[in-house]
Amino acid sequence: MRERLELLSVGIPFKVKLGIVWGVIALILVFLFSLADFDVEWMVDHLWFITQGLPWTIIICGLAIILAVTLALFGALGRLSNSAVAQGVSSFYTSFFRGTPLIVQMFLIFLALPQLAPPDLPGLRDSLTLTALQAGIIALGLNYGAYMTEIFRAGIQSVGHGQVEAAEALGMTYRQRMRRIVLPQAIRVIIPPTGNEFIAMLKDSALISLLGSVVAQMEIFRRAQLVGRADFRPLEAFVVAAALYWILTTVFQFFQTRLERRLSKGYVRTTIRVTTQPGIEMVESEPA
Amino acid sequence: MKRRIIWLIAVMALLAAACGDDGGGGTATTEGTATTEGTEGTEGDLLSAIEEEGVLTVSTDPAYPPQSSLNEETNEYEGFDIDVATAIAEGIGVEVAWEAPAWETIIAGNWNGRWDLSVGSMTITPEREEVLHFSTPYYYTPAVVVVGADDDSISDVTTDLDGQTIGVCGGCTYDSFLQGNLEIPGETFEFVIDDAEIITTDTDTTAIEQLVQGRVAAVMTSATVAQGAIDAGLPVKVVGDPLFYEPLAAAIDASASEDTESFVARVSEIIEGMHEDGSLSELSNQWFGLDLTTKTS
Numbered sequence: 097m098r099e100r101l102e103l104l105s106v107g108i109p110f111k112v113k114l115g116i117v118w119g120v121i122a123l124i125l126v127f128l129f130s131l132a133d134f135d136v137e138w139m140v141d142h143l144w145f146i147t148q149g150l151p152w153t154i155i156i157c158g159l160a161i162i163l164a165v166t167l168a169l170f171g172a173l174g175r176l177s178n179s180a181v182a183q184g185v186s187s188f189y190t191s192f193f194r195g196t197p198l199i200v201q202m203f204l205i206f207l208a209l210p211q212l213a214p215p216d217l218p219g220l221r222d223s224l225t226l227t228a229l230q231a232g233i234i235a236l237g238l239n240y241g242a243y244m245t246e247i248f249r250a251g252i253q254s255v256g257h258g259q260v261e262a263a264e265a266l267g268m269t270y271r272q273r274m275r276r277i278v279l280p281q282a283i284r285v286i287i288p289p290t291g292n293e294f295i296a297m298l299k300d301s302a303l304i305s306l307l308g309s310v311v312a313q314m315e316i317f318r319r320a321q322l323v324g325r326a327d328f329r330p331l332e333a334f335v336v337a338a339a340l341y342w343i344l345t346t347v348f349q350f351f352q353t354r355l356e357r358r359l360s361k362g363y364v365r366t367t368i369r370v371t372t373q374p375g376i377e378m379v380e381s382e383p384a
Numbered sequence: 385m386k387r388r389i390i391w392l393i394a395v396m397a398l399l400a401a402a403c404g405d406d407g408g409g410g411t412a413t414t415e416g417t418a419t420t421e422g423t424e425g426t427e428g429d430l431l432s433a434i435e436e437e438g439v440l441t442v443s444t445d446p447a448y449p450p451q452s453s454l455n456e457e458t459n460e461y462e463g464f465d466i467d468v469a470t471a472i473a474e475g476i477g478v479e480v481a482w483e484a485p486a487w488e489t490i491i492a493g494n495w496n497g498r499w500d501l502s503v504g505s506m507t508i509t510p511e512r513e514e515v516l517h518f519s520t521p522y523y524y525t526p527a528v529v530v531v532g533a534d535d536d537s538i539s540d541v542t543t544d545l546d547g548q549t550i551g552v553c554g555g556c557t558y559d560s561f562l563q564g565n566l567e568i569p570g571e572t573f574e575f576v577i578d579d580a581e582i583i584t585t586d587t588d589t590t591a592i593e594q595l596v597q598g599r600v601a602a603v604m605t606s607a608t609v610a611q612g613a614i615d616a617g618l619p620v621k622v623v624g625d626p627l628f629y630e631p632l633a634a635a636i637d638a639s640a641s642e643d644t645e646s647f648v649a650r651v652s653e654i655i656e657g658m659h660e661d662g663s664l665s666e667l668s669n670q671w672f673g674l675d676l677t678t679k680t681s
Binding site: 326329331 | 456485592
């Protein structure tokens with residue numbers, strides 16, 4: 097029986113088979129969804145309101161990833177440096193921000209930071225009193241920067257030592273070496289995992305809602321939280337939010353795949369189809 | 385090198401711009417100047433700082449209809465607490481602005497000047513009095529037991545709930561009541577529910593949804609929230625008499641850097657004025673369908 101099925105399916109292209117598998121999974125999901133007895137009408141009515149949080153989610157993550165990349169770069173350089181100060185500071189940074197939960201970090205920056213200012217310096221205390229959005233972005237940046245430090249370190253180390261020696265032999269300073277030789281090549285290794293981090297961050301941005309954002313700056317989860325509570329339907333609201341996050345990450349995943357392909361062009365040999373006789377195809381492809 | 389520096393500056397400017405233009409929440413304009421006569425602020429204290437700034441920043445937790453929730457069409461908060469806070473701002477002669485932090489940060493005090501006043505249906509308890517100053521109570525709510533609409537097994541709340549799973553919002557007075565350690569100044573309680581299995585949630589609406597799903601046998605919450613759930617069409621009902629009444633007041637941070645005495649007095653005066661001229665009763669009828677502003681026992 098199995099052999100017959102295999103024979104039958106040989107003619108069907110792989111992509112079509114994949115589509116069928118996804119179709120079946122989708123049907124199962126729809127079936128489970130209908131079992132759960134959600135108030136679908138409510139979900140449709142409030143979909144637009146929750147979707148309006150999308151730009152804010154992207155802004156929050158965009159700013160946070162810029163901060164994270166900057167911190168990761170300095171963190172990685174610090175980890176690889178000969179200076180005890182640089183190594184000590186960067187290893188403490190990565191240890192703390194990878195070792196404590198993101199939500200705790202957000203609350204610390206939001207609530208505890210102002211307490212650090214002495215009472216007779218109200219100006220300092222005011223500037224340390226951040227809004228929910230600011231505290232959230234900074235916490236996200238710090239947290240993800242710590243994880244990305246390892247990514248950057250691996251990327252920098254992936255550049256062959258021969259390159260560094262050659263640069264030294266040419267008389268380049270450390271900065272010239274980094275800026276012109278090492279980092280441009282390291283970028284190719286760094287971008288794919290960084291893209292993954294960004295996609296993960298899209299969902300962690302939901303935690304900002306626990307700090308209590310203002311009406312003008314509500315991202316997806318906050319909107320779902322508030323509108324769900326207003327109508328006593330928190331679960332339906334969160335399902336809508338989950339669907340939105342799923343779509344968002346899928347879109348970014350698509351762009352990331354394209355970016356990876358583009359960046360790898362110089363390094364991966366393209367597939368060669370060599371036809372020796374009609375009907376016989378030999379296919380060669382080799383990664384670098 | 386130059387290009388990179390310019391790029392870096394551009395990114396910093398973008399960051400600064402984003403951080404700069406998120407000020408406080410939307411401000412609601414007050415109609416007319418219905419300033420009431422009352423306590424004056426002196427130089428350097430919180431009341432005069434608010435009057436000078438022209439804005440009263442009020443905290444609210446918009447998870448709590450009909451006291452406070454977000455109206456998605458107008459993108460404004462609405463509710464009984466919202467209207468009371470707006471009236472207090474009018475009484476002082478300033479506009480009102482909103483902050484919406486988590487409930488735990490409001491009751492913990494140490495607001496760091498993020499907002500000046502909390503009008504959030506907060507019950508006066510001795511532990512909260514350590515970190516907050518309370519105004520005169522502006523209304524009183526009965527604490528009731530809510531069960532599923534089809535549930536007939538619970539009718540006598542003094543006996544039928546013993547040992548059952550009961551959902552409450554964490555850190556609320558109902559939580560303390562079930563634990564047997566609720567204290568409200570001037571009130572005594574009979575802790576009639578023994579050995580309940582307490583399931584805490586982040587807020588009352590979540591507890592009620594758990595009730596609808598059958599994860600808890602009953603929920604203890606304010607009668608106003610219960611009525612809101614029933615009005616929203618959820619299959620729940622109130623059972624039995626109220627277990628206790630709680631006085632709810634506005635709160636001010638005791639650890640504020642400015643002197644708060646005159647501000648507390650002013651807020652209390654305005655609330656008392658609203659009790660006397662009937663505007664509080666009117667708001668109560670509007671949002672709850674009944675007048676909860678007088679103390680009943």
